[in-house]
Amino acid sequence: MRILFVGAEAAPVAKVGGMGDVVGALPKLLRQMGHDVRIFLPYYGFLPDKMQIPSEPIWKGYAMFQDFSVYESVLPGTDVPLYLFGHSSFNPRRIYAGEDEDWRFTLFSNGAAEFCWNYWKPEIVHCHDWHTGMLPVWLNQSPDITTVFTIHNLAYQGPWRWYLEKITWCPWYMQGHNTMAAAVQFANKVNTVSPTYAEQIKTPAYGEQIEGLLCFISGKLSGIINGIDTEIYNPANDKYIAQTFTTETLEQRKVNKIALQQEVGLEVNSKAFLIGMVTRLVEQKGLDLVLQILDRFMAYTDAQFVLLGTGDRYYETQMWQIASRYPGRMATYLLYNDALSRRIYAATDAFLMPSRFEPCGISQMMALRYGSVPIVRRTGGLVDTVSHYDPENEAGTGYCFDRYEPLDLFTCMIRAWEGFRFKPQWQELQKRGMNEDFSWYRSAQQYDNLYRSMYGLPPREEEPTSEPKLILTEANDKS
Numbered sequence: 001m002r003i004l005f006v007g008a009e010a011a012p013v014a015k016v017g018g019m020g021d022v023v024g025a026l027p028k029l030l031r032q033m034g035h036d037v038r039i040f041l042p043y044y045g046f047l048p049d050k051m052q053i054p055s056e057p058i059w060k061g062y063a064m065f066q067d068f069s070v071y072e073s074v075l076p077g078t079d080v081p082l083y084l085f086g087h088s089s090f091n092p093r094r095i096y097a098g099e100d101e102d103w104r105f106t107l108f109s110n111g112a113a114e115f116c117w118n119y120w121k122p123e124i125v126h127c128h129d130w131h132t133g134m135l136p137v138w139l140n141q142s143p144d145i146t147t148v149f150t151i152h153n154l155a156y157q158g159p160w161r162w163y164l165e166k167i168t169w170c171p172w173y174m175q176g177h178n179t180m181a182a183a184v185q186f187a188n189k190v191n192t193v194s195p196t197y198a199e200q201i202k203t204p205a206y207g208e209q210i211e212g213l214l215c216f217i218s219g220k221l222s223g224i225i226n227g228i229d230t231e232i233y234n235p236a237n238d239k240y241i242a243q244t245f246t247t248e249t250l251e252q253r254k255v256n257k258i259a260l261q262q263e264v265g266l267e268v269n270s271k272a273f274l275i276g277m278v279t280r281l282v283e284q285k286g287l288d289l290v291l292q293i294l295d296r297f298m299a300y301t302d303a304q305f306v307l308l309g310t311g312d313r314y315y316e317t318q319m320w321q322i323a324s325r326y327p328g329r330m331a332t333y334l335l336y337n338d339a340l341s342r343r344i345y346a347a348t349d350a351f352l353m354p355s356r357f358e359p360c361g362i363s364q365m366m367a368l369r370y371g372s373v374p375i376v377r378r379t380g381g382l383v384d385t386v387s388h389y390d391p392e393n394e395a396g397t398g399y400c401f402d403r404y405e406p407l408d409l410f411t412c413m414i415r416a417w418e419g420f421r422f423k424p425q426w427q428e429l430q431k432r433g434m435n436e437d438f439s440w441y442r443s444a445q446q447y448d449n450l451y452r453s454m455y456g457l458p459p460r461e462e463e464p465t466s467e468p469k470l471i472l473t474e475a476n477d478k479s
């Protein structure tokens with residue numbers, strides 16, 4: 001099938017969070033399964049630094065009284081054709097956070113619709129999050145193009161309808177008070193990124209005001225868990241970490257801990273219990289809980305803590321201030337850095353993710369892959385990917401708590417800190433996590449079946465995976 005992915009992010013060239021991972025990884029796998037998948041992405045000002053882009057556009061179009069150009073390239077490291085939507089509003093060297101956000105992403109969606117109608121006609125347009133929410137509405141005009149809408153984050157729902165009516169074409173049949181609601185109504189299939197979250201968003205606690213609508217369309221709503229790129233994120237050959245390792249050579253992992261402690265200015269001590277966090281600093285990620293207990297946790301224990309993240313100024317300053325009270329024991333890095341994030345996954349003993357809500361979560365899968373034991377709140381995709389540690393039966397992969405309460409998080413962190421003293425059991429816990437299979441292959445098969453179902457085709461028989469299994473046996477040479 002011909003499939004066009006349309007989204008605001010695509011790793012490795014334009015990524016802020018997990019959506020970029022999905023748009024960057026899934027097309028590669030779907031192409032291996034025989035689909036002609038291509039990506040449509042804004043031409044951000046920083047992209048020429050990261051990849052080769054021809055100077056001549058392949059097509060010029062017109063939408064919302066604006067001229068735009070489309071450039072063709074290839075997503076680096078893959079064979080996936082990448083179309084870049086060129087317009088001056090995307091020239092700044094940023095992905096989000098501008099005053100013209102609503103306007104320029106509506107223009108981007110409009111450009112994508114024009115592109116499908118006039119240049120490369122796909123059978124399926126796979127849209128991601130509110131930025132692309134108007135596409136299912138407009139493409140409803142074309143019965144030969146079907147749409148899939150993936151919700152990565154329901155909290156961000158895009159511009160209101162009154163604003164859309166001022167700037168663009170809202171057809172007479174359009175329903176929905178913002179772009180997210182409109183997409184949910186008009187997409188042929190709607191999915192979110194884990195089965196648990198797909199159920200949760202039908203309730204008032206997680207539905208972000210559109211739970212009624214999501215219940216109403218539940219017949220076309222499903223949950224497909226994300227994967228991670230197990231080739232790029234592989235502790236056995238990751239060139240960004242000080243020491244590669246596998247489940248067989250877990251002892252060597254402490255070299256990474258020492259290297260990280262040196263790098264971020266923590267006291268060098270391979271026996272210290274080191275907790276890491278790599279995250280967008282936003283309410284979703286449970287930072288208000290962390291702020292309520294972190295000071296006490298640091299005061300009561302000898303643990304160390306390293307944070308890498310950017311986001312709300314309030315959380316940035318609060319975390320920075322706690323760090324200043326624990327020199328040598330807590331480090332806060334307020335920046336975005338992929339290489340450092342890998343070193344944190346590879347060096348920390350535990351990884352903290354106490355999310356208020358979590359559609360899927362990629363960081364906890366990365367942590368498991370690199371042997372960092374997740375401490376998570378049981379919500380959304382965290383329920384589907386981390387199982388509760390049961391020392392008696394030697395089962396489970398992480399420490400979990402249920403209620404969104406500071407005391408529950410505190411208790412859970414203390415339990416992990418205590419558990420870390422029992423080295424053989426801890427290592428088994430790490431190994432179980434590292435042996436979990438989070439490769440994209442399984443998700444790709446489910447997306448394939450979703451696409452097939454839209455054309456009345458039966459699900460494909462499960463084929464043996466062509467992906468290397470995640471059971472690691474031998475450390476590859478770093479070179």
Ligand SMILES: Nc1ncnc2c1ncn2[C@@H]1O[C@H](COP(=O)(O)OP(=O)(O)O[C@H]2O[C@H](CO)[C@@H](O)[C@H](O)[C@H]2O)[C@@H](O)[C@H]1O
Nearest residue numbers: 017018019152279280309335336337341359360361362363
């Ligand atoms: N400062 C920093 N430096 C380096 N790397 C950083 C970083 N901050 C974050 N990252 C990286 O960004 C990714 C975060 O992905 P998540 O899925 O955990 O959260 P996010 O909320 O962005 O994604 C949303 O979309 C995804 C995809 O569907 C869902 O899994 C998720 O639940 C939903 O909230 C990870 O790869 C992490 O390593």
